[in-house]
Amino acid sequence: MAGNFVTVAQVADMVDTTPHTVRVWICSGRLEAIRLPSGTYRIPRSAVEEMMLPVKAKDLVNRK
Numbered sequence: 615m616a617g618n619f620v621t622v623a624q625v626a627d628m629v630d631t632t633p634h635t636v637r638v639w640i641c642s643g644r645l646e647a648i649r650l651p652s653g654t655y656r657i658p659r660s661a662v663e664e665m666m667l668p669v670k671a672k673d674l675v676n677r678k
Contacts, residue, residue, distance in 0.1 A: 619648070619656040628662060639665075 625645070626633045637655070639645040646661040 618659055620659055620662060622655050622657070625657050625662055629666065 620628070622633045622636045622640075625636045629636075636645065636657075640647040640655055640657070645657060645665055647655040647657045649655055
């Protein structure tokens, strides 16, 4: 199960941005995350992968 979640720092490295920006995305609802009792976040790997898809590819995947 631990492999299914990543940290804020790991997401920042994956998308070449800062941890602050990742937290902004979480607080704005752009990126799904779970807040742990310690106050840190864990982000489902699938949420990061979906966010990284180009917009057009997302539209194609969601078409029925």
